[in-house]
Amino acid sequence: MNFKHLNRPAIEADAAALADLINFAGEGLPVYLWQKMAEPGEDAWDVGQRRARRNEGSFSYRNAIVSDIDDAVAATLIGYRLPEQPEPIDYDELPPMFAPLQELENLAPGSWYVNVLATYPQFRGRGLGTGLLQAAEQIAASQGSMAMSIIVSDANDGARRLYERCGYRQMASRAMVKDDWHNPGSNWVLMVKD
Secondary structure, three states, rough: OOOOOOEEEEHHHHHHHHHHHHHHOOHOOOHHHHHHHOOOOHHHHHHHHHHHHHOOOOOOOOOEEEEEEOOOOOOOOEEOOOOOOOOOOOOOOOOOOOOHHHHHHHHHOOOEEEEEEEEHHHOOOOOOHHHHHHHHHHHHHHOOOOEEEEEOOOOOOHHHHHHHHHHOOOEEEEEEOOOOOOOOOOEEEEEOOO
């Protein structure tokens, strides 16, 4: 099947698709968190879209690349360079769910971190994820990053296989803290690529 796709920087108008796709990548964790952040009159999706439209912060359209098929967003990658010197973790302030993720990020200082990689189900298997990872590597190289990093659930076999095919290898893992969030995984896994 032939299809035309284009990778491009995300724009503010992509906020709804970015919210959808970050929730796919986060296996429902984003919606779980957005529900807790909703202000009066907002639902979880309003929060996700509001956050995607921001000009700052890690989850912002400014850190996203999207892959379009027939002028519609089919996939996205959100990423950025991690600091060279990780900030100390304040376990009294950081919600327990985020502590293992922050610990893993701190093991890959200065790497270009793939925070989100997701494709709508109907567009999977077409090489969009691989293409977005390649685009991210070009951005990383242009910014002087010598390594790539990503964190994935140990239960997300499809994503782990993709990352391994693209040269990523497991570096470390930490036990998930789930609260009321339901996920089949037990551990977060940090994967890196030089």
